[in-house]
Amino acid sequence: LEDSDLERHFGGGGPFLFGPLADLELAPLNPELGQYFGATSGVLVISVPKDSELGLRGGDVVTAVDGRKPASPSQLLRILRSYEGGESFKLDILRKQKRETVTGKLGDRPPDRPSD
Numbered sequence: 001l002e003d004s005d006l007e008r009h010f011g012g013g014g015p016f017l018f019g020p021l022a023d024l025e026l027a028p029l030n031p032e033l034g035q036y037f038g039a040t041s042g043v044l045v046i047s048v049p050k051d052s053e054l055g056l057r058g059g060d061v062v063t064a065v066d067g068r069k070p071a072s073p074s075q076l077l078r079i080l081r082s083y084e085g086g087e088s089f090k091l092d093i094l095r096k097q098k099r100e101t102v103t104g105k106l107g108d109r110p111p112d113r114p115s116d
Helices: 003-010 031-037 073-081
Strands: 025-028 043-047 061-065 088-095 098-105
Touching (some): 025 073, 043 073, 061 073
Antiparallel strands (some): 025 043, 043 061, 061 088, 088 098
16 A cells, blocks of 8 residues: 555554554645645644653644655654654644744653564
8 A cells, every 4th residue: 555545544643553653643734724724735733642742732734853844644654753762853833823843752662562
């Protein structure tokens, strides 16, 4: 499956993500949503787990992570997965149509499951 197929079928994160990004819900920003949120590009955050340390809230539009500009939910997830648990990064976002920079980090990843 292509990334767009995974996003369409599994709502961004999908069942294949575990750890700190597992319950992060994202959506692509189409022109209508972009106009509503005041952005021409980026990824819309639908919901964030309550215990998340990402620094994001539902309704945010992520425009960049440490200068890297995600064009799709899957690309944003790839960027976020490139960081180690506990490592900090800067997120450029639109929150309530105002540009902000927040510092986020991934919580610790769960330990690998022991093999049977």
